[in-house]
Amino acid sequence: MKASNPSRRTADQLTHRTAVFPLLKQRRQHQSNIWFFESPKNCERIAIHSDLAFMHLVLLEGDPAVVRYQVEQLNSHAAQETPNGDERAAATVYMRDGAVQWWDFQREQQSVRRRGAFTQDCSSGATKAAAAIAAGAAYHVKTDQDLMGKEILFDNWLTLCALMSRCRNQFLGRETGVMLNALATGQSLRLGYLADLPGIDPALMHGAVAHAMQSGVIFSNLATQMLGRSSFLSLVPQ
Secondary structure (H helix, E strand, O other): OOOOOHHHHOOHHHHOOOOOOHHHHHHHHOOOOOEEEEEEEOOEEEEEEEEEHHHHHHHOOOOOOOEEEEOOOOOOOOEOOOOOEEOOOOEEEEOOOOOOOEEEEEEEEHHHHHHHHHHHHHHHHHHHHHHHHHOOEEEEEEEEEHHOOOHHHHHHHHHHHHHHHOOOOOOOHHHHHHHHHHOOOOOEHHHHHHHHOOOOOOOHHHHHHHHHHOOOOEOOOOOOOOOOOOEEEEEOOO
């Protein structure tokens, strides 16, 4: 078997590769976890610093109002700078209506403990907010309090992202068509019913359902119920 030519790697292969060791070397300077996450919304593998940022960004995967998001190379504890010297936030979020948001992540408990750095944090936040406005974006600081009550929703989108990632190189047109035709009557159907339809590959149907949820085409109660075969699905009214 001939060795593959690195110059012939597909765009998909390149976007789903992450330089792991340089990031692990950076981690020695900080007390945060690094998550290597397959992002269906961005169609690439990304490295996310800190559990807090990871949870917030996974939830973005399920927000139909968000087209994509970009994570900065360094973590949120380090200043990001544009070529003009302006500080950047930890993530840039691109909305479907054309709006752009800059997001930073900070635990509220840390703000209470680090009272000595409070003035400095406020100054940095004000600087980033001004830079965001100059760039035509809105600046937001996302905290652990913003995640309260969203534990089940986060868990569900973690599962749905995995379902989409496993099918990212597969054609889902047949399963999508069968799903939409079955739901076109307006009746809610269980996920297990769709996966068990004759001639249907359950894995591909799960991937099709996940994509439809991500784009806001179908709905299930992901906020308070864990996704499973008994979950009811319905079309979102247009």
